Amino acid sequence: MFLIDAHLDLSMNALEWNRDLRQPVASIRAREAGLTDKPDRGRNTVSLPELRRGRVGLVVATQIARFVAPGNVLPGWHSAGQAWAQTQGQLAWYREMEKAGEMVAITDLAALDRHLEVWQSSSADPATLPIGYIRSLEGADSLVSVDYLERAVRDGLRAVGPAHYGPGRYAPGTHTKGPLEANGPALLEAMERFGVILDVTHLSDDSLWQALDLFGGAVWASHHNARALVDDQRQLPDDQIKALVARGAVIGASCDAWMIVPGWVRGVSTPVSTGCTFERLADHVLHICSLAGSTAHVCIGSDLDGAFGTEQTPSDLDTIVDLHRLCDVLARRGFSDDDLDGFRWRNVVNFLRAHWTGREWLA
Numbered sequence: 001m002f003l004i005d006a007h008l009d010l011s012m013n014a015l016e017w018n019r020d021l022r023q024p025v026a027s028i029r030a031r032e033a034g035l036t037d038k039p040d041r042g043r044n045t046v047s048l049p050e051l052r053r054g055r056v057g058l059v060v061a062t063q064i065a066r067f068v069a070p071g072n073v074l075p076g077w078h079s080a081g082q083a084w085a086q087t088q089g090q091l092a093w094y095r096e097m098e099k100a101g102e103m104v105a106i107t108d109l110a111a112l113d114r115h116l117e118v119w120q121s122s123s124a125d126p127a128t129l130p131i132g133y134i135r136s137l138e139g140a141d142s143l144v145s146v147d148y149l150e151r152a153v154r155d156g157l158r159a160v161g162p163a164h165y166g167p168g169r170y171a172p173g174t175h176t177k178g179p180l181e182a183n184g185p186a187l188l189e190a191m192e193r194f195g196v197i198l199d200v201t202h203l204s205d206d207s208l209w210q211a212l213d214l215f216g217g218a219v220w221a222s223h224h225n226a227r228a229l230v231d232d233q234r235q236l237p238d239d240q241i242k243a244l245v246a247r248g249a250v251i252g253a254s255c256d257a258w259m260i261v262p263g264w265v266r267g268v269s270t271p272v273s274t275g276c277t278f279e280r281l282a283d284h285v286l287h288i289c290s291l292a293g294s295t296a297h298v299c300i301g302s303d304l305d306g307a308f309g310t311e312q313t314p315s316d317l318d319t320i321v322d323l324h325r326l327c328d329v330l331a332r333r334g335f336s337d338d339d340l341d342g343f344r345w346r347n348v349v350n351f352l353r354a355h356w357t358g359r360e361w362l363a
């Protein structure tokens, strides 16, 4: 039961939360018991052994560093150069995991096919296999100028979400309004030229529509639930879901509780008090399927440990292994075995195959 998770902030967890992700989740929890240094630390759910235990053999793993102008209260760096340096530290962590045999970079179709073959072979023992990762940049602030994208692509970057929360240097992000910033179109043009996937997650509504118009390459929404079920700008409204489906996108179901159930009050609500379970997350998946008219556009984009822990995930989740419970719910609610294979991994692989076949990469 191989799984792909289309959104995990692994290097952020390693370097900002100081998590040695080679350790079991329980060891990391023990080490962090009582720590109050980071407001968003949360009770962790992800580590490399836990991914193996859950057969989550391939992930889209991020680099992430925001620029903040004076007066911006969000956490972030005071210059784009500092943000770039932070992402380069994150890249160094991924390289270190590769060197240790813990992870393997998936940057083209040949590597993807090799990796799938290893993980899906009946004789494979997942406990011994490296976690494959496709690298994505969440928020493009750290690209000091559009030229930096070329270097990042040569280093294996394969997806970019131009924005994160709040104002961004290339595009306004979640909970903001307005079109792309002045250099946004040039970034999209370079992304298309280099074959970089556009991740629309976190774009403002205006900039999402503008990006879909300007960008002719591959588009996905890596961790995004439905606005029809939880009304917030962070979520995808039905017309955006339909437009993404028309573009062949996959949309990743995200495990952040406030995006699953309405009325979440941070620090007050609990998964139990709000009835936040995988059953409710399945509602979002099924809503997207009903708009799409098929199950071909849904996948997992859990965002687990993305600045929240089990305080803010479905109550039937303890670690990332429990993503299989979401699949069980979907099976009960009508997904065939074939639909489930699509949701678990094949929809993402089909997406990558469609966009990576025949592509020449900068090296």
Ligand SMILES: [Zn+2]
Binding pocket: 138, 202, 223, 303, 306
């Ligand atoms: Zn995010």
